């Protein structure tokens with residue numbers, strides 16, 4: 001699929017270049033558009049952005065020029081009232097959906113199974129032979145019996161696949177309801193991606209999906225991951241030189257604002273969707289293996305059948321030759337030969353275990369259903385299987401284990417710790433003189449943020465931004481701060497947005513008098529390291545002594561041990577001579593240490609226990625402070641007394657041997673960079689041969705998600721991960737107990753667990769499937785006698801068949817050791833946050 005996209009993209013690029021070479025195309029603007037005040041044709045706009053036509057953009061006076069042509073002010077945004085006309089002229093932001101697959105298509109798919117094809121051939125042969133030997137209608141019965149079993153298998157497979165596709169379509173719709181931030185009617189607000197129109201001013205920040213094609217208005221270190229479109233893993237910097245943003249790509253770093261120029265099917269993404277047809281469904285690793293087994297058995301059966309036929313026919317011919325009757329043929333002779341053929345066909349029918357696909361399909365369908373109920377997005381049956389094979393989960397903390405609902409809980413300011421209980425700022429700032437401190441504190445909160453306090457139509461205040469920043473802004477409002485007033489007072493000169501590598505955010509602002517001030521906020525110990533002074537009650541700056549640094553470190557640790565996320569806020573006044581183009585990295589004055597509470601989700605502890613019980617190791621990898629991480633990990637039951645907690649920098653600098661030694665015990669990694677998580681996952685997969693599931697928010701965790709066997713991208717808001725974790729555990733233990741339908745075979749530590757009867761009766765799903773399968777067999781044998789050409793068996797024969805069946809158990813154990821991992825493709829499951837607009841399964 002990815003490959004196809006890439007090819008389509010190259011073809012298109014080439015075509016665009018060709019058009020360019022042939023001279024500018026003339027576009028005609030409709031009269032209606034002109035009347036409504038628009039002066040640029042939709043296709044022309046689309047081609048400028050898609051073709052990265054910087055000359056074309058200059059020709060129209062850059063982004064401001066384009067804004068004029070689509071009749072919008074970059075400060076105010078579009079007006080709600082003219083959205084219908086924009087949609088009429090420039091289109092709506094939707095993609096044509098592939099027509100849904102019909103039930104018959106699923107039936108057709110189910111029929112493609114090799115075992116079934118062999119069975120069908122047998123049915124036809126059997127009907128032919130039957131009619132010739134036994135005549136109408138008795139001769140039909142054998143064949144009809146086989147057709148009946150084929151019918152059953154096909155129906156079960158098709159119905160379960162079809163239902164699953166319907167369910168998936170619903171979830172698909174849900175997950176495409178992405179909310180984005182735009183400025184409209186001079187107000188920043190949230191809208192659905194579908195309501196976006198040409199002319200909209202969209203705010204982008206790290207982790208966001210670019211919702212349509214457009215041009216950069218302004219940005220700070222904006223870096224875009226275009227890999228979904230181009231397959232290029234190298235991210236691109238978006239700035240004045242390269243201001244084009246394409247729908248379906250993702251913001252990897254920084255922040256910015258873009259002007260939407262093209263929506264829906266006119267975008268690059270839309271065009272690609274048009275040229276691509278649907279990708280095929282792939283088989284699950286288990287299906288591949290079972291098909292392999294069935295095919296081998298089938299082939300053996302076929303060989304024996306052919307040999308039997310040849311031997312019987314040979315003997316017959318030889319006998320005939322001995323009796324010198326080789327030229328003398330009667331109809332009885334012909335019937336004998338046909339009979340031999342029938343015997344051979346029977347061998348194939350008996351040899352191919354058609355019950356196998358049925359049982360497997362049923363169990364996978366059940367597992368799928370369970371996952372679906374928990375709203376984990378699973379596109380293919382194979383997901384359950386790969387998931388069932390996971391023996392190790394690396395999870396992030398924020399939003400996955402915790403609720404991601406953050407509130408400031410404790411602060412340290414002016415050498416005093418205060419627990420925030422009431423909503424009164426007097427508790428924190430008692431004396432009049434500390435007004436000064438309050439001012440600088442509010443400045444630090446409101447100036448140095450990527451989030452915003454906005455008012456909606458009714459004048460209600462709300463905060464748009466990340467949970468951490470929202471907590472700070474909310475606190476600022478409680479202290480009586482005024483976001484708009486603050487923002488109007490100072491002019492922001494330069495911004496270094498937050499990301500997980502820097503773990504801090506800094507800005508440079510011009511104060512009313514023209515003096516420059518820098519603010520820095522971020523991971524407490526990092527920012528503390530950048531400070532050499534601290535502000536006291538009266539607003540005076542005093543030099544930080546070593547003792548004081550030690551004391552503040554203690555404060556940080558005490559907050560962190562209470563599971564609080566800690567941040568330091570600091571500022572620095574610059575003198576005239578300092579460089580306006582860079583924000584200082586040291587010499588800051590510390591204002592405060594804040595401790596933000598982010599409670600653990602109540603269900604997490606149990607989910608973790610489920611995993612541990614199923615033999616899955618759970619590891620927490622977080623960007624947060626080590627003490628915070630430890631406190632939370634203990635609360636969730638992840639960190640045990642014999643487990644280890646390390647910090648990212650320490651882990652990074654370990655020798656391969658040291659890593660090998662620590663990883664088995666490693667339960668917590670704190671202050672990690674995205675790359676540390678990636679390293680850990682790589683090590684687990686390669687050195688320890690683990691099957692690793694990774695959960696994360698898809699921004700800073702992207703590298704690790706890609707490396708994992710199973711990547712669960714949960715989106716910033718976090719979702720019902722707990723359900724997924726539990727399912728991984730449940731599916732996993734089900735599979736183990738099944739005596740398989742096989743998952744961890746190459747993992748040597750699993751070897752001793754091949755006791756197939758362990759816990760077999762605790763798995764209801766498995767028992768149900770067995771009962772159904774057995775019931776089918778009994779019904780076929782006992783009641784469909786004539787149809788399936790079986791005779792009711794005596795009890796001795798039943799015992800015999802059970803014994804023969806039991807012999808297949810050791811065989812199953814042997815199958816267990818056939819490696820499956822290498823042919824199981826790595827998979828990623830998203831809960832929509834970072835899915836592409838039209839949501840094809842690119843993973």
Ligand SMILES: Nc1ncnc2c1ncn2[C@@H]1O[C@H](COP(=O)(O)OP(=O)(O)OP(=O)(O)O)[C@@H](O)[C@H]1O
Pocket residue numbers: 396397398399466468469498499500501503504505521522523524565566567621622623624625672700
């Ligand atoms: N907007 C922000 N501005 C400045 N610093 C921040 C901001 N958000 C978080 N931090 C700091 O960065 C640290 C870690 O951030 P990082 O993005 O690496 O981890 P995370 O993804 O939030 O956590 P986890 O990995 O557990 O999900 C936090 O402990 C906090 O101190």
Ligand SMILES: [Ca+2]
Pocket residue numbers: 396397398623696697700701
């Ligand atoms: Ca994270």
